[in-house]
Amino acid sequence: MAARGLLNLTRNTFAHESTINWFPGHMAKGIKQMRDQMRAVDLIVETRDARIPLSSINMQFERIVGGKDRLVVYNKADLAPPEIQQAVQLEMAKRKQRAIFTDTSINKSVSQILQVAVDIAQRDPMKYPHFSIMVVGMPNVGKSSLINALRRTGINRGKAACTGAKPGITRAVSSRIRVLEKPAVYLVDTPGVMMPHIPDPITALKVALTGKCGIKDNIADESVLADYLLFRLNRFDAVEYVHYCGCLGIEQPTDDINELVAMLAQKIGALRRGGEIDVDKTLQFFLRTYRQGRFGRLCLDDLDEKSVADFFQHSLLDAPLSKNQGQKAKRAAQRQRSIEKARSKNLI
Numbered sequence: 001m002a003a004r005g006l007l008n009l010t011r012n013t014f015a016h017e018s019t020i021n022w023f024p025g026h027m028a029k030g031i032k033q034m035r036d037q038m039r040a041v042d043l044i045v046e047t048r049d050a051r052i053p054l055s056s057i058n059m060q061f062e063r064i065v066g067g068k069d070r071l072v073v074y075n076k077a078d079l080a081p082p083e084i085q086q087a088v089q090l091e092m093a094k095r096k097q098r099a100i101f102t103d104t105s106i107n108k109s110v111s112q113i114l115q116v117a118v119d120i121a122q123r124d125p126m127k128y129p130h131f132s133i134m135v136v137g138m139p140n141v142g143k144s145s146l147i148n149a150l151r152r153t154g155i156n157r158g159k160a161a162c163t164g165a166k167p168g169i170t171r172a173v174s175s176r177i178r179v180l181e182k183p184a185v186y187l188v189d190t191p192g193v194m195m196p197h198i199p200d201p202i203t204a205l206k207v208a209l210t211g212k213c214g215i216k217d218n219i220a221d222e223s224v225l226a227d228y229l230l231f232r233l234n235r236f237d238a239v240e241y242v243h244y245c246g247c248l249g250i251e252q253p254t255d256d257i258n259e260l261v262a263m264l265a266q267k268i269g270a271l272r273r274g275g276e277i278d279v280d281k282t283l284q285f286f287l288r289t290y291r292q293g294r295f296g297r298l299c300l301d302d303l304d305e306k307s308v309a310d311f312f313q314h315s316l317l318d319a320p321l322s323k324n325q326g327q328k329a330k331r332a333a334q335r336q337r338s339i340e341k342a343r344s345k346n347l348i
């Protein structure tokens with residue numbers, strides 16, 4: 001891996017202003033269904049993304065979960081550096097929450113989740129003739145994959161929940177899915193739910209970069225996402241993109257996204273008639289390759305003590321505190337979308 005100090009990488013900060021206001025109807029409906037079903041739920045499995053252990057926290061769940069038992073699952077652990085696990089677990093322990101890191105593609109640590117359910121259920125079998133787990137989380141964190149992995153592990157049965165690389169596959173709270181015979185443990189899948197408003201622009205970028213809001217293409221500009229990714233890769237000496245793209249003709253890290261796109265486009269053949277570069281195709285290739293984990297295992301959140309403290313302070317302050325505030329943010333987002341739509345049609 002090349003050392004940053006030896007390279008001509010100059011950016012120490014990344015300036016970005018836009019925030020994300022995106023809360024489509026099925027998410028609002030999903031939250032309502034979760035609330036309605038909460039009484040019948042014994043354990044909440046809150047699924048987060050190990051690549052963004054802080055930015056994938058949805059403060060909305062704090063209000064829904066209430067006093068229920070909760071287990072935090074950091075999924076896609078195969079895409080994040082293993083050394084973050086201890087820091088995150090310590091942080092969670094401070095908050096009296098237990099965290100498990102999973103990789104659903106190989107069922108890693110999935111049995112630990114079932115064990116937590118079994119332990120609670122066996123404490124009071126009369127109280128829990130059937131044990132119910134609700135799996136919640138932001139879009140695309142791997143909730144449905146986790147449910148399928150739990151089912152494979154618990155009862156050796158196949159797929160029960162639909163999964164997909166695009167966020168938003170699950171659109172409503174599912175009916176109960178059996179994952180263990182004795183004691184009888186059931187799961188319900190829920191639609192991925194975004195924060196109605198992500199006030200911090202960099203948090204919003206991280207959320208978009210890890211594929212949490214890909215249903216709506218114009219939510220985050222791909223050129224900004226790719227530029228932020230490049231900044232982040234260079235900043236952490238995570239220059240495996242150079243090795244990966246090396247065979248594509250890129251020999252050393254660059255801080256210039258236009259330069260990267262120009263080189264990459266030639267190598268992957270993202271060219272239009274006349275040799276013009278297909279910028280969109282090249283950016284999408286770069287982002288997709290990162291999302292597939294081919295640039296190495298990366299954590300986009302800073303996990304030093306100050307960054308973690310700042311994150312929680314701001315998240316708690318900025319999170320919409322009431323249903324009304326959430327709805328207000330949703331209306332503001334709708335207004336913004338109408339303005340953008342009108343602009344794109346040159347109406348204003």
Ligand SMILES: Nc1nc2c(ncn2[C@@H]2O[C@H](COP(=O)(O)OP(=O)(O)OP(=O)(O)O)[C@@H](O)[C@H]2O)c(=O)[nH]1
Pocket residue numbers: 075076077078079102103104105137138139140141142143144145146162163164165166167168169170171190191192193293
């Ligand atoms: N590398 C890796 N990919 C995973 C893992 N778990 C899920 N995925 C992938 O992540 C994508 C999203 O998975 P889903 O299970 O559909 O996610 P979801 O949270 O149910 O998505 P929504 O329907 O948007 O709520 C799929 O392409 C999965 O194959 C994991 O542990 N590691």
